Amino acid sequence: MSLKYKIIPVTPFQQNCSLIWCEETRKAAVVDPGGDLARIRSAIDQEGVTVEKILLTHAHIDHAGGTAELSKTLGVPIEGPHKEDNFWIVGLPQQAQMFGFPAPEVFTPDRWLEDGQQVTVGKQILDVLHCPGHTPGHVVFFHRESALALVGDVLFHGSIGRTDFPKGDHGTLVRSIREKLFPLGDEVAFIPGHGPMSTFGRERASNPFVSDHRG
Numbered sequence: 001m002s003l004k005y006k007i008i009p010v011t012p013f014q015q016n017c018s019l020i021w022c023e024e025t026r027k028a029a030v031v032d033p034g035g036d037l038a039r040i041r042s043a044i045d046q047e048g049v050t051v052e053k054i055l056l057t058h059a060h061i062d063h064a065g066g067t068a069e070l071s072k073t074l075g076v077p078i079e080g081p082h083k084e085d086n087f088w089i090v091g092l093p094q095q096a097q098m099f100g101f102p103a104p105e106v107f108t109p110d111r112w113l114e115d116g117q118q119v120t121v122g123k124q125i126l127d128v129l130h131c132p133g134h135t136p137g138h139v140v141f142f143h144r145e146s147a148l149a150l151v152g153d154v155l156f157h158g159s160i161g162r163t164d165f166p167k168g169d170h171g172t173l174v175r176s177i178r179e180k181l182f183p184l185g186d187e188v189a190f191i192p193g194h195g196p197m198s199t200f201g202r203e204r205a206s207n208p209f210v211s212d213h214r215g
Contacts, residue, residue, distance in 0.1 A: 002023055002145060003023070003145070003146045003148065004020065004023050004047075005020045005021075005148070005191065006019045006047060007197075008039055010033070010035050010036035010039060010040065010062075010066070011035040011062045011101070012100075013034070013062040013099075014194060015032065015034045015193055015194060016032070016191055016192060016193055016194060017030065017040060018030075018031040018032065018150055019031075019043050019044060019049070019051075020124075021122065022121050022122025024122060025122035026049045026122070027049070027051075027121060028047070028049035028121065029053045029054065029121045030051055030053075030055070030070065031055045031141065031150050032055075032057055032193065033054060033064075033070045034061065034062040034063045034065045034066055035062070035065045035066045037069060037070055041073075051074050051076055052076055052121070053076050053077050053078070053079055053121070054067055054070060054071055054076060054077070054078045054079070055079050055080050055119060056078065056079070056080040056081045057080065057138060057139055057140065057150065057151070057152030057153070057154075057193070058088070058134065058137060058153065059089045059092070059137070060135065061092060061095035061096055062099075062101075063153070063193060064089065064092065064104075065092065065095075065096065065101055065102070065104045066104070067104070068104060068105035068106070069105065077111065078109040078110050078111075079110065079111040079113060079119055080109060080111070080112070080113040080119075080128075080139050081112075081135075081138060081139050082114065082115075082136075082138070083112040084135075084136035084137030085135050085136065085137025086137070087167075088137070089106060089107065089109075090106060093106065113139050114130065115129060115130035115139075119141065124143060124145075126142060126143045126150075127141070127142045127144065128140075128141065129141075129142060129180045130180075131151070131180050131181065132172050133163060133168065133169055133172040133174070133177075134152070134153045134154055134161030134163060134173055135153075135167065135168065136167045138152055138153070140154060142184060142188075147187050148189055149184065149188055149189070149190040149200075151190045151192055153194070154173065154176060154177060155207075156192045156193075156195050157192065157195055157198035157202075158206070158207055158208070160173060160174070160177065160209045160210060174209070174210055177203075178210060182203075182204055185200065185201075186204060187199065187201060188200045188201075
């Protein structure tokens with residue numbers, strides 16, 4: 001029995017919200033519910049799973065905008081991101097105004113996450129890696145048995161996260177990718193916050209920002 005996933009693009013930014021679940025227990029988590037909650041609830045119903053928590057990689061509006069409402073609707077706790085992203089959560093209403101999103105409710109996660117901790121989904125265990133750079137409190141979820149990582153906006157197929165937002169830092173982001181993600185193994189597939197999936201091996205070989213031959 002393993003971890004299953006379904007990618008649900010949400011918001012005008014086509015953010016990859018993920019529904020992940022334990023095949024054995026049918027217990028699930030929603031990762032980064034940025035909005036379009038009817039679409040997310042429809043996916044939950046289609047798969048016939050029971051959501052037990054919300055997981056957040058970081059607190060930008062397209063990833064976290066629907067969090068408070070979904071948490072209340074489903075009666076489930078919120079885990080993540082790292083506490084360094086609290087200023088982004090507090091600023092969700094301003095983010096919404098700036099990007100033309102519906103005004104979201106500010107929330108406090110039930111559990112802030114730290115590097116080296118773990119989260120559970122049913123009987124499945126995912127490692128938490130603190131990977132700052134895009135935001136200071138960004139975390140990545142890694143399921144070792146499936147060789148699957150949910151990386152939010154740290155890394156994309158052929159690109160990396162933006163670092164021009166408050167408290168973003170390009171050098172820190174590159175270090176997060178090279179020192180935290182790539183050592184997990186070339187075979188690891190990842191779900192990025194936007195766009196198609198890829199593998200760490202493919203990005204090490206060809207990503208113009210972080211490939212091995214960039215030195």
